[in-house]
Amino acid sequence: MLSKLRVVWTVFYLYLKQIAIDGFIIFTVIIQPLLVALLAIYMLRDTEGFQAIYVIVGSALTGLWSGTLFFNSFNVQAERWSGCLENIVGSPTHLQTVVLGKALANITISLSSMIFSYPIAAFLFGFKLTIAHPSLFIVSLILTILALMSLGLVIAPIFSLNPGNILWVNAFEFPMYIVGGFLFPVLMLPVWTTPISYILSPYWAARALHATSSGNASLNEVFISWGLIVFLSLIYLYISSWLFRVLLQKSKEKATLGLQ
Amino acid sequence: MRRLITSLRIFVSGAWLSYIALFHWTHPASYIASKIVMPIASMLFFLYLGMSATGHDTAQFYIVGNALQIVAVSAIYGVTMTVSRERNMGTLIYLIGSPANRLAIFMGRAFFNILDGLLGVVIGFIVGGFIGLDLTSANLPGLAITILISSISTCGLGLMLGSISLTALNIMFVNNTFFFLLLVFSGANLQLDKMPAWIQSISKWLPLTRSIQSARILINGAPLAEVSLLLASEFAIGLTYALAGFIFFRWFEFQARKRGTLEAF
Secondary structure, eight states, X not given: OHHHHHHHHHHHHHXXXXXXXXXXXXXXXXXXXXXXXXXXXXXXXXXXXXXXXXXXXXXXXXXXXXXXXXXXXXXXXXXXXXXXXXXXXXXXXXXXXXXXXXXXXXXXXHTHHXXXXXXXXXXXXXXXXXXXXXXXXXXXXXXXXXXXXXXXXXXXXXXXXXXXXXXXXXXXXXHHHHHTTSSSOGGGSOGGGHHHHHTOHHHHHHHHHHHHHHOOSOHHHHHHHHHHHHHHXXXXXXXXXXXXXXXXXXXXXXXXXXXX | OHHHHHHHHHHHXXXXXXXXXXXXXXXXXXXXXXXXXXXXXXXXXXXXXXXXHHOGGGHHHHHHHHHXXXXXXXXXXXXXXXXXXXXXXXXHHHHHHSOOOHHHHHHHHHHHHHHHHHHHHHHHHHHHHHTTOOOTTOOHHHHHHHHHHHHHHHHHHHHHHHHHHTTOSOHHHHHHHHHHHHHHHSSSSSOGGGSOHHHHHHHHTSTTHHHHHHHHHHHTTOOGGGGXXXXXXXXXXXXXXXXXXXXXXXXXXXXXXXXXXXXXX
């Protein structure tokens, strides 16, 4: 267990240093959420009951999701492209453990979207930003990390199972913004999309974060969201383990580990 | 005459080959994901965000703005990458070494992306038709001209960014930033006349702003003459960006030859 934790920490530390200076990552977790926040504030500021904190949390969630999607979809592929995948698979440490370290680094860097969206509303627009329930918000944020990290561990093997899968990555960014209810309630969407939202942990994370930051939901609703985040994350982790097994088995059988 | 025909041949063949090579577009999945699903999902996101603020009656405003914004996918990403990948793939050295007409090579990189941008907007309008776009009183020929001009002018910006990409290490950062800047400042999602002066000042210098404004007027059945000035200035802006890009391209070529840095990163 300790050796696994050491691997996770080493991968986390090295990968964090590597991605912190990547231009694409800087855009995805800082510039894009900032521009989304700017646009959303101008679009929503005249609406009845407008809360700047709602926009800030929602915009930050777009950055968190984009980070989770793009970084995790390339997590295994990047090792393949750099010729390290065969070495990792050949080592006694499981590939999923290495990817876990990378997923943690991804989510850590993605969290900066929440920090950088804040000044837009506070300084540019002069909105007073207050979090209604700070302690509950922190718990929600920790559970959001769990939700996105476990989803990231599902995304990584899916986009690596077949080299063609990676071509679809762009198609998943905005749909999650919509069904995740990041910046508007999913009640606005056609009814058939609701079950899709319900099986996605980012939707429950958005509900918990919005409820605890804006203070517009009961404590009961927050607890339900937390429970569902944990429940869905456990399911995602189970699916992820299975997908990694399939990925490794398939790669070894077909000798495609190093295939570019 | 012979020189002109040669230049024309280079323009067409260069345009076609660079287009099909782009993004591995020989693979339909990449095209469907990047050119259909992503822009349509982006349109739906901003449509619902807008409607959550101003109600269902304003759906047309957001559909028209975001459908026009789809040209930016081809114009910004497509055009820029056709230029920048010449360097990444190691073909720039042969291109520069050839005696081919530089203007034909350069402008050719935008040609199929202009047509592709048109197709993207048409798809956007078709999807829009299912979610609240009403074209019954629209001036359709005028709208078609507007879409064409918007695609040309935005590709002009793409050509300029493409030239910059020849000296930039991370062009996706520039591309993504400009794509989102257009989303904010082109008026696709905001009523520019109600925005602060600094936003209006920036939007005046960008392509798409006037096309979106024109499209919204033409959708209500206005004659083309009413927006002719807007469209003329939109075209002029696109041309200015394209020429600036070409000048930068020639400057890059000159410097690269002089310093031997054609393949340096």
